[in-house]
Amino acid sequence: MLQRVFVRHKSSFSATVRLPQTKFPGRTDQHAVQTQLLPQVTTELYDWNNRREVKSIQELFILHDGPPYANGDLHIGHALNKILKDIIVRFELLSGKKVHYRPGWDCHGLPIELKALEQIAQHKKTRKKEIKRKLKTSPNPELEAELAALEARLKPLEIIELCKQHALSTQQSQSAQFQRMGIMGDFANPYRTLDKNFVARQLRVFKRLFDNNLIKRQEKPVYWGCENATALAEGELEYNPEHRSTAVYVKFPLEHPPEAFGPQPVYALIWTSTPWTLAANRAISVNENMAYTIVESKGDRLIVAQKLVNSLRTIDPELRETDIQIPGSELLGCRYRNLLLVGGSQDTSLPILHGDHVTDSAGTGLVHTAPGHGQDDYFVCLKHSIQPYSPVNEHGKYTDELPDNDLQELVGLRVLGEGTQKMVAKLEKLRLCYHLDPNYTHSYPYDWRSKKPIIIRSTPQWFIDVGKIKAVTTELLQKNVQFFPPRGSNRLVSFINLRNEWCISRQRSWGVPIPVVYHKQTGEPLINDLVIERISQVIAAEDVESWFGESPMEKWIPSECNVNPDDYVRGTDTMDVWFDSGSSWTLVEQFLESTGLLPQAVARGYLADVYLEGSDQHRGWFQSSVLTKIGATAPGEPAVLPYGKIITHGFTLDEKGDKMSKSLGNTIVPVDIVEGNKAKKVPGLGIDGLRLWVAQADYTSDMAVGPVILNRVADVVKKLRFTFRFLLGNIGDMEQTVDYAQLDAMDRYILSRLASFEKKARQCYEAHNYSKIIKDMNQLVNVDLSSLYFDIRKDPLYTDFADSLKRRSTQTVFVEVLKVLTSVLAPIMPIMAQEAWNHSPELVTDGLRSSFMRGWYEVPQQYLNPELEAEMEQLLKLSHQIKTAIDKTLRSTETMKMASETEIYVDVAPETALGALVSKYEAQMTEYLMVSKFHLNTERPKDVLLETTDGDISIAVTRTDLDKCPRCWRYAVEGPAELCKRCTEVVACT
Numbered sequence: 010m011l012q013r014v015f016v017r018h019k020s021s022f023s024a025t026v027r028l029p030q031t032k033f034p035g036r037t038d039q040h041a042v043q044t045q046l047l048p049q050v051t052t053e054l055y056d057w058n059n060r061r062e063v064k065s066i067q068e069l070f071i072l073h074d075g076p077p078y079a080n081g082d083l084h085i086g087h088a089l090n091k092i093l094k095d096i097i098v099r100f101e102l103l104s105g106k107k108v109h110y111r112p113g114w115d116c117h118g119l120p121i122e123l124k125a126l127e128q129i130a131q132h133k134k135t136r137k138k139e140i141k142r143k144l145k146t147s148p149n150p151e152l153e154a155e156l157a158a159l160e161a162r163l164k165p166l167e168i169i170e171l172c173k174q175h176a177l178s179t180q181q182s183q184s185a186q187f188q189r190m191g192i193m194g195d196f197a198n199p200y201r202t203l204d205k206n207f208v209a210r211q212l213r214v215f216k217r218l219f220d221n222n223l224i225k226r227q228e229k230p231v232y233w234g235c236e237n238a239t240a241l242a243e244g245e246l247e248y249n250p251e252h253r254s255t256a257v258y259v260k261f262p263l264e265h266p267p268e269a270f271g272p273q274p275v276y277a278l279i280w281t282s283t284p285w286t287l288a289a290n291r292a293i294s295v296n297e298n299m300a301y302t303i304v305e306s307k308g309d310r311l312i313v314a315q316k317l318v319n320s321l322r323t324i325d326p327e328l329r330e331t332d333i334q335i336p337g338s339e340l341l342g343c344r345y346r347n348l349l350l351v352g353g354s355q356d357t358s359l360p361i362l363h364g365d366h367v368t369d370s371a372g373t374g375l376v377h378t379a380p381g382h383g384q385d386d387y388f389v390c391l392k393h394s395i396q397p398y399s400p401v402n403e404h405g406k407y408t409d410e411l412p413d414n415d416l417q418e419l420v421g422l423r424v425l426g427e428g429t430q431k432m433v434a435k436l437e438k439l440r441l442c443y444h445l446d447p448n449y450t451h452s453y454p455y456d457w458r459s460k461k462p463i464i465i466r467s468t469p470q471w472f473i474d475v476g477k478i479k480a481v482t483t484e485l486l487q488k489n490v491q492f493f494p495p496r497g498s499n500r501l502v503s504f505i506n507l508r509n510e511w512c513i514s515r516q517r518s519w520g521v522p523i524p525v526v527y528h529k530q531t532g533e534p535l536i537n538d539l540v541i542e543r544i545s546q547v548i549a550a551e552d553v554e555s556w557f558g559e560s561p562m563e564k565w566i567p568s569e570c571n572v573n574p575d576d577y578v579r580g581t582d583t584m585d586v587w588f589d590s591g592s593s594w595t596l597v598e599q600f601l602e603s604t605g606l607l608p609q610a611v612a613r614g615y616l617a618d619v620y621l622e623g624s625d626q627h628r629g630w631f632q633s634s635v636l637t638k639i640g641a642t643a644p645g646e647p648a649v650l651p652y653g654k655i656i657t658h659g660f661t662l663d664e665k666g667d668k669m670s671k672s673l674g675n676t677i678v679p680v681d682i683v684e685g686n687k688a689k690k691v692p693g694l695g696i697d698g699l700r701l702w703v704a705q706a707d708y709t710s711d712m713a714v715g716p717v718i719l720n721r722v723a724d725v726v727k728k729l730r731f732t733f734r735f736l737l738g739n740i741g742d743m744e745q746t747v748d749y750a751q752l753d754a755m756d757r758y759i760l761s762r763l764a765s766f767e768k769k770a771r772q773c774y775e776a777h778n779y780s781k782i783i784k785d786m787n788q789l790v791n792v793d794l795s796s797l798y799f800d801i802r803k804d805p806l807y808t809d810f811a812d813s814l815k816r817r818s819t820q821t822v823f824v825e826v827l828k829v830l831t832s833v834l835a836p837i838m839p840i841m842a843q844e845a846w847n848h849s850p851e852l853v854t855d856g857l858r859s860s861f862m863r864g865w866y867e868v869p870q871q872y873l874n875p876e877l878e879a880e881m882e883q884l885l886k887l888s889h890q891i892k893t894a895i896d897k898t899l900r901s902t903e904t905m906k907m908a909s910e911t912e913i914y915v916d917v918a919p920e921t922a923l924g925a926l927v928s929k930y931e932a933q934m935t936e937y938l939m940v941s942k943f944h945l946n947t948e949r950p951k952d953v954l955l956e957t958t959d960g961d962i963s964i965a966v967t968r969t970d971l972d973k974c975p976r977c978w979r980y981a982v983e984g985p986a987e988l989c990k991r992c993t994e995v996v997a998c999t
């Protein structure tokens with residue numbers, strides 16, 4: 010409808026008509042965006058913000074950036090995450106706070122190491138081919154030497170150098186991409202977990218945890234990824250519900266069965282889906298509180314839990330139950346023989362123990378226990394001083410630590426492959442197998458990176474003793490942290506509650522070293538305050554290369570340790586990357602210290618105001634941040650949380666609800682949306698359009714992105730641009746505003762709607778409900794402004810005296826609308842808001858360079874007028890009824906095209922509420938309806954075109970006898986080609 014405004018009047022009076030004039034462009038000027046607008050709303054604005062002084066913590070807002078991983082290009086999820094953060098930061102800036110947003114990057118870890126190794130492998134391959142080809146024609150000692158060097162394995166330092174280059178170049182590329190999305194922050198000074206100062210800080214966090222006795226080294230079963238030969242944390246697993254294992258029921262003979270069982274042999278029946286661990290069997294666990302019985306099958310007598318007899322019948326219909334019953338407690342102390350161990354030097358006689366984890370929900374109620382291959386097994390055995398044992402190497406293959414009998418044939422076999430088959434064959438040969446299911450389908454953990462099933466294996470690892478701090482941590486989280494959406498609280502707390510230990514050591518090169526040295530002969534670790542502090546100092550000065558390179562040990566072991574440094578070597582383990590990013594709160598602490606506000610932050614109990622990430626970070630960064638922060642609290646110090654509020658978002662899916670992936674071909678990347686992508690049917694939305702897509706979505710759950718939604722967003726962007734153009738185009742000649750007292754009902758109604766919108770928008774920003782702001786904004790722009798106010802006020806704007814009250818009143822309202830829109834939209838669409846601001850007169854801007862500098866525009870309280878809104882809404886409802894009648898009339902006649910050609914007759918009883926209302930506004934109805942004349946409760950002419958009655962009200966439409974004024978196009982003159990009264994006066998004065 011707005012486009013119509015810009016259609017030129019072709020009458021001879023066009024010179025006397027004031028059509029909108031503005032330099033605000035009808036289309037985005039990309040050159041202006043890149044050279045002027047983007048810098049204005051990012052770097053220039055952040056610099057201005059940085060110069061602000063703050064005296065109290067309430068005047069400061071810190072959003073601490075969860076570092077994205079410095080690998081690969083940005084996907085739509087990155088854009089969503091950073092834009093949400095930017096909206097929050099900008100709203101706080103607009104609300105008068107100084108903001109602190111320092112982008113970060115997570116730079117260590119396996120994916121970067123693998124990527125770097127892959128690149129170098131490719132390079133080496135090409136070079137080797139080249140050399141070999143040259144060597145064929147003539148011998149060349151130099152090339153031969155180079156070839157030998159290329160064949161050699163990479164040293165850790167070489168790997169580190171490659172990883173560093175890869176991480177830094179990715180970081181720079183991602184940073185540039187983020188800045189192109191209009192993200193504002195300290196991009197000139199990002200934090201990177203590979204920076205030596207960051208590493209030194211992280212090592213001091215480790216030291217604080219060590220001082221608090223929270224760091225320990227243990228031989229323990231850990232999740233293990235065989236492909237990359239490293240320990241994995243809980244957070245690095247994903248479960249495959251369709252995993253297939255070979256499951257097997259195994260019978261172990263009891264050595265001296267209790268008398269109650271009778272004289273014949275009795276077997277303990279266990280069930281396992283990891284038969285490869287049976288060589289490491291060290292006990293059978295039962296539950297002392299459960300009842301057990303003996304069943305007979307194929308001539309064997311088997312002990313099973315009473316409650317599981319029926320479920321066993323499904324695999325063994327011939328199974329017969331006996332009347333022998335025995336409580337679990339009486340099985341304790343019995344011993345059985347693990348016949349797999351026969352022929353070797355190991356004792357084959359093993360105990361039956363109690364385990365709390367044993368239930369009667371599945372299996373047999375007797376649980377194979379291998380302390381080197383299971384967490385529960387480990388704890389049961391710990392109580393009885395049975396050591397973990399796992400004869401499996403880092404690649405998931407059996408080692409010669411297997412029992413020294415014929416099981417040695419299995420050495421070198423993959424436990425998840427041939428190793429399992431051979432072990433099962435062995436069981437069958439020994440007649441230990443009661444039942445076999447080669448295709449047992451169940452949910453099984455996979456390494457989220459290699460996408461391969463993991464194993465559990467015991468190795469000496471470094472742990473944080475989470476059990477010691479989880480109670481205080483979860484209590485503080487529940488008491489002092491706000492969660493949005495609120496369900497995040499339970500998620501985070503329950504993840505922490507499930508955790509007793511956090512394995513922080515990794516057997517990789519690209520990471521922060523665990524600051525420990527080991528004795529060359531005994532392998533005993535030397536770890537103390539002095540060593541950790543020295544290592545932190547050297548790394549802060551020289552970076553991690555000196556740790557992984559060749560340097561004398563005396564550099565790392567202070568003389569106060571009273572040991573011979575030459576007896577020691579540096580450890581090669583690195584830290585879990587979640588520990589890296591988890592320690593980034595130290596930067597917030599440092600910033601607060603630099604402003605002198607740290608004591609105030611400590612007093613309020615948290616450092617940063619907001620952490621905002623995807624909801625998967627409940628088991629990642631939110632957790633590692635709070636655990637390292639609370640764990641690092643010195644005795645006697647108050648516990649301070651890293652954050653006061655946690656906001657989470659869901660993930661992006663395509664419009665069918667599928668995950669986006671390259672193989673499905675449904676990926677949409679941020680640049681597709683900003684610049685458009687014809688092949689994907691995605692319109693170019695510009696930076697603001699991409700941001701608007703984020704704002705209009707309900708980010709608390711998963712969000713769809715695709716051509717349908719993006720085209721809808723494109724329409725909103727267009728509509729807003731036309732709205733700004735119309736507003737700006739009509740206030741160019743304005744010198745001063747009209748007092749509120751002089752405004753008419755329609756002006757006041759629009760101001761009241763504007764006031765409601767502004768107040769509600771502020772509440773929504775505070776509640777992080779951005780989609781509601783966009784919904785309300787669409788309502789305001791499309792309904793209240795575009796189809797109502799703009800439409801009926803075009804006439805006075807274009808054709809009245811320049812300083813007629815109606816025209817000046819309309820302009821006054823426009824100025825208020827501009828003030829509100831440039832303020833409310835600035836956090837979401839900063840570029841368009843700034844562009845409108847740049848084209849606005851001083852009446853709007855007060856001469857300031859940005860709406861952020863003015864601050865949130867709060868409309869005067871008196872604008873809010875709920876009674877008037879209610880009244881007008883009644884009237885608009887009636888108008889709608891009348892307009893429907895007009896449309897119907899126009900459709901049925903061929904000679905009339907416009908509502909302005911009609912006259913309206915309304916009959917409504919004056920004593921009714923509606924009747925009273927219509928008579929109150931009788932004089933305005935012609936204007937509101939944009940018809941030639943409006944008649945209330947008068948006699949109707951005979952030639953009525955349409956008549957309709959609805960309850961108390963009756964409406965009639967006729968064709969007017971009046972003619973069209975050639976200047977203003979209203980049907981208001983008695984003869985053709987004559988000017989109407991108003992136009993005659995206006996033209997006479999110009």
Ligand SMILES: [Zn+2]
Pocket residue numbers: 974975976977978979988989990991992993
């Ligand atoms: Zn006229």
